[in-house]
Amino acid sequence: MLSLAHLDRPFDYLVDEKTDADAQPGVRVRVRFSGRLVDGFLLERRESSDHGGQLAWLDRVVSPERVLTDDVAGVCRAVAQRYAGTVPDVLRLAVPPRHARVEKEAVCAGPVPPVQAPDLVGWSPYTAGESFIRATVDGRHPRAVWQVLPGDDWAQRIAELVTAVAASGKGAIVVVPDQRDLDRLGTACEPLLGDRCVMLAAGLGPTARYRRWLSVLRGQGCVVIGTRSAMFAPVADLALTVVFDDGDSSLQEPRTPYPHPREVAVLRAHAADAALLIGGYARTAEAQALVESGWAHDLVAPRETVRAAAPRIEGVADDDRRLGGDPLARSARIPSTAFDAARTSLAAGSAVLFSVPRRGYLPSVACARCRAHARCRQCGGPLSMNDRGDMSCRWCGRPELRFVCPACGGKAVRALMIGDKRTAEELGRAFPGVPVVTSGGDKIVDEIPAGPRVVVATPGAAPRAPDGYGSAILLDTWAQLDREDLRAGEDAIRMWMGVASLVRAKGDGGRVVIVADAAGPAVQALISWNPVGFAAADLAQRDELGFPPAVTMASVDGPGPAITAFVEMLDLPAGAETLGPVPLPAGARRPAGMDADGDVERLLLRAPRSVGRQLADALRAGQTVRHARHDDTAGIRVQIDPPTIG
The missing domain is CATH 3.30.70.390 (Epstein Barr virus nuclear antigen-1, DNA-binding domain)
Incomplete structure (x- = not known):
């Protein structure tokens, strides 16, 4: 396959008698092009060619396995056109590299056990939730944007949905942001689907991934769950595509032509006349645009149901005057209101979650005299400080042995932001005798045992508590809102709601305190649990200013x-x-x-x-x-x- 744009078209070759039987549409081939052998796929067989010149012969068929199906090839062409890319680049994302030994393994014999229809009562709180599933199973290809209720188990709901599709004899694809989400979804799907559910992710390794991908191609799996490239999986009789948490940056494809799984799901659902579901606790402007255009519909719960499921959420300004009355609150740098919420939950035997935006000790520092950000002399990146007082650049790693502020000549620094390690250290002093758990970076905790404990986690790394957290405190929110980025507010809402969804409902004593100005639109959207309203206002503003997706x-x-x-x-x-x-x-x-x-x-x-x-x-x-x-x-x-x- 050649990725050069001017060569992005099919080329005709002659097929001899020796390769005639194996040379079927979809197989991998080797051909000679411009004097060298290159890999490719055989797209179709014809009796004659429109090419007026002399044709070369097909060199060989690499494997008789027909790995490129017609529907996947069509989706690859549509994605290449949508993203101004080339089909070969998209095919590299869609079809994994070959492993000959895996292809020679025998296909599992015997009848495939039928899938039992699941109990769909978990979808009853959502208006039109059960009717969406019936329409999907009946082949009426509905399209919806799903707002997950706070505290609801999204993985279990998706598992029930795809099981209903599989029970009707059809296929489904689900894409989630990362391996942690994938493991959770796999745990929910396995009891319902068994071997009919196939997990695809790069972390499996090339051999295991190709083995599983082939099992889907050969019809042994009808439901595929995975990360980004799983949306191209060769599922037969596809009836449903699902993308969960489409605003997560892990879904941004780093390889050309950089297709987003949400857009691939839209293209594939359209081409296959399949249903589409985009879900999450928050909502992106792109998903809201699909709803406002009429192409997709809202799949939400009534407001009274949302209010009953959500924890109590309140905003508290980060004002030093509110720390003065409580020395322990001052030592932990949190307002007394948030400190009281944490202390009450711990006294009741519940875990408390503190969410901080950065890992490390002091991930951002500034000159103590003039407050200018401390920057690396080599690359201009931000300087950070570890627990030993050593400073280094967060971008290039260069140590800063003798800091001198270029603006005022000051030699001392102060913290601009406190990381998870320093926060855990401070909270350990504020709550003596209470276990402190940190989760973030390369040390992520998936679940904590029952009982009182303090958990400090970065966004997306918070472990689950068996019965939900008693309270959650969102610290240093300015770091998420003050970014010079079009998606700063959208990303902040998504991270905050992800944290708040881990907290018990208000009726069970659940409480969330966000240390931020409560008048801000993003904070108000969290307090009222109204991600749809925030997304609609954000989309209207982008339309007025001429920003995507308007x-x-x-x-x-x-x-x-x-x-x-x-x-x-x-x-x-x-x-x-x-x-x-x-x-x-x-x-x-x-x-x-x-x-x-x-x-x-x-x-x-x-x-x-x-x-x-x-x-x-x-x-x-x-x-x-x-x-x-x-x-x-x-x-x-x-x-x-x-x-x-x-």
């Missing part, structure tokens, strides 16, 4: 002269405009092949949604011309819907 936006990253020359050759659709170039935003990955020390700029292209496909076609045509001219040494990266735009 518009289609593409980024072109690379050296300034190269990206300017590339954009000048594009035949942009009506209404499209260029923004920039500007320096590459902080947090965005550098284009592959770019010199690590070279300057990288970004130029944005913005067009109305109605001409989004034409913009992708124009970018694809520009790449074709550029590659045909062999003008691809500058390391340009083209990306539709970049996760970071400024």
